[in-house]
Amino acid sequence: MFDxxxxxxxxxxxxxxxxxxxGFAFEAKLGYYRGLTLSMIEELAVTLDGTELPxxxxxxxxxxxxxxLDAMETAYDRRWAFGTPATILVSHPGGLGTGEHKLxxxxxxxxxxxxFPAFNTDEKTVSAA
Amino acid sequence: xxxxxxxxxxxxxQEELFLGRMSVEDCVAFASSIGANGIExxxxxxMPEFPNVTDADVARWQDMLARHGAHFTCYDxxxxxxxxxxxxxxxxEQVDSIVRDIKLASRLGIRNMRVLVFVRPDIxxxxxxxxxxxxxxxxxxVHAPWHLEHAWILRTIEEADRLGTRHLGILPDMGIFxxxxxxxxxxxxxxxxxxxxxxxxxxxxxxxxxxxEYTIYEVAVKMGGNKAEVAMAETLRHAPFANPKRIxxxxxxxxxxxxxxxxxxxxxTDPAIxxxxxxxxxxxxxxxxxxxxxxxxxxxxxxxxxxxxREQVRRQHxxxxxxxxxxxxxxxxxxxx
Numbered sequence: 001m002f003d004x005x006x007x008x009x010x011x012x013x014x015x016x017x018x019x020x021x022x023g024f025a026f027e028a029k030l031g032y033y034r035g036l037t038l039s040m041i042e043e044l045a046v047t048l049d050g051t052e053l054p055x056x057x058x059x060x061x062x063x064x065x066x067x068x069l070d071a072m073e074t075a076y077d078r079r080w081a082f083g084t085p086a087t088i089l090v091s092h093p094g095g096l097g098t099g100e101h102k103l104x105x106x107x108x109x110x111x112x113x114x115x116f117p118a119f120n121t122d123e124k125t126v127s128a129a
Numbered sequence: 130x131x132x133x134x135x136x137x138x139x140x141x142x143q144e145e146l147f148l149g150r151m152s153v154e155d156c157v158a159f160a161s162s163i164g165a166n167g168i169e170x171x172x173x174x175x176m177p178e179f180p181n182v183t184d185a186d187v188a189r190w191q192d193m194l195a196r197h198g199a200h201f202t203c204y205d206x207x208x209x210x211x212x213x214x215x216x217x218x219x220x221x222e223q224v225d226s227i228v229r230d231i232k233l234a235s236r237l238g239i240r241n242m243r244v245l246v247f248v249r250p251d252i253x254x255x256x257x258x259x260x261x262x263x264x265x266x267x268x269x270x271v272h273a274p275w276h277l278e279h280a281w282i283l284r285t286i287e288e289a290d291r292l293g294t295r296h297l298g299i300l301p302d303m304g305i306f307x308x309x310x311x312x313x314x315x316x317x318x319x320x321x322x323x324x325x326x327x328x329x330x331x332x333x334x335x336x337x338x339x340x341x342e343y344t345i346y347e348v349a350v351k352m353g354g355n356k357a358e359v360a361m362a363e364t365l366r367h368a369p370f371a372n373p374k375r376i377x378x379x380x381x382x383x384x385x386x387x388x389x390x391x392x393x394x395x396x397x398t399d400p401a402i403x404x405x406x407x408x409x410x411x412x413x414x415x416x417x418x419x420x421x422x423x424x425x426x427x428x429x430x431x432x433x434x435x436x437x438x439r440e441q442v443r444r445q446h447x448x449x450x451x452x453x454x455x456x457x458x459x460x461x462x463x464x465x466x
Contacts, residue, residue: 001427004432040209076213082175110211112207112209112212113208
């Protein structure tokens with residue numbers, strides 16, 4: 001319902017030392033009309049130029065501190081609030097590199113009243129600021 | 130004064146709220162400005178601090194509503210039975226979650242709760258003593274593809290009768306009265322590649338009230354439908370037209386209505402949902418409660434249009450005023466059911 005608004009391309013940036021980035025980060029919203037406890041975010045998958053990056057390279061931070069996706073599965077006391085950007089941190093030696101890139105995000109949500117998981121996807125053309 | 134009050138669910142403004150283009154106060158101010166001053170809230174959407182809502186938060190909301198001459202009408206609950214990956218919430222945990230919501234609704238001064246349709250009637254029966262204690266009506270959302278007389282809905286009604294309670298019942302979503310196929314749906318499927326003649330076939334089949342599985346098979350197999358065409362045909366599974374004439378039979382079981390709509394015409398008529406048949410039935414039976422706008426058109430047009438939820442809601446309320454006054458002129462004011 002909000003797929004095209006998930007990734008905020010203006011927030012994409014490299015992380016780590018400027019001359020030797022260790023990864024990149026960007027802000028994204030949850031594609032759902034309400035907030036959700038983190039344990040129900042089953043999957044956040046990031047693709048860069050069409051290649052999916054490893055799950056264990058990702059960390060998520062809605063404001064309470066970075067958390068690995070495996071640890072999110074039991075994060076029953078943290079929520080991703082509606083319409084509120086969270087930071088997705090990606091460990092990726094060298095960072096984004098120069099020029100434009102295709103950055104993709106897929107969210108798989110465990111929504112209790114649906115018989116199947118809910119998927120949201122977005123892809124934006126980005127460059128590291 | 131009419132027995133039918135007008136209001137708005139904050140769900141209606143999800144596009145603008147999500148994008149930060151409106152605040153909840155903007156929504157409330159707008160609703161009041163069109164005489165729709167009953168506010169339905171989704172705490173899990175509209176209260177970032179949920180579930181840890183403090184007394185100061187409650188006071189802030191009540192002050193804000195009062196500033197705009199508005200009041201709460203309904204609390205939309207959720208139940209995360211799949212909170213854990215490996216095991217469903219136990220029955221006790223489900224009851225605890227609902228009781229948490231009943232207590233928060235009560236603190237907010239809200240006496241109607243929209244209960245998700247998938248919640249089991251026996252779980253709700255266990256919540257009834259709390260609903261009675263806190264004076265909150267538990268209304269199971271009658272949402273398409275369920276409808277007023279679906280066997281699952283009748284289980285809740287039987288449970289309410291068995292318990293002899295006025296605090297358990299239903300809460301109809303007007304999407305169950307989809308008399309015509311929404312043009313906004315069709316237009317989006319055509320943008321996604323549905324051929325106009327196939328789209329017209331699907332619309333005609335719906336108009337003729339042909340059972341959806343015939344249409345889906347025709348489109349998917351016989352017509353060799355593409356992805357957009359099959360997806361459009363499959364929406365028919367969620368497009369029932371329940372009989373408005375049965376509303377009076379069920380009116381004692383509901384006090385609030387989610388007035389679902391997808392798009393209003395410029396002349397303030399609804400091209401899809403049969404409000405022109407529903408509202409006279411509500412007036413005829415003397416139903417008392419709130420018609421609460423639930424605009425859900427954003428997802429059907431946002432690929433090509435700016436979403437203007439305010440204008441859509443405004444048009445719906447022009448229609449409500451017209452239909453209510455016409456029906457009251459015809460049937461007069463009846464005693465409350």
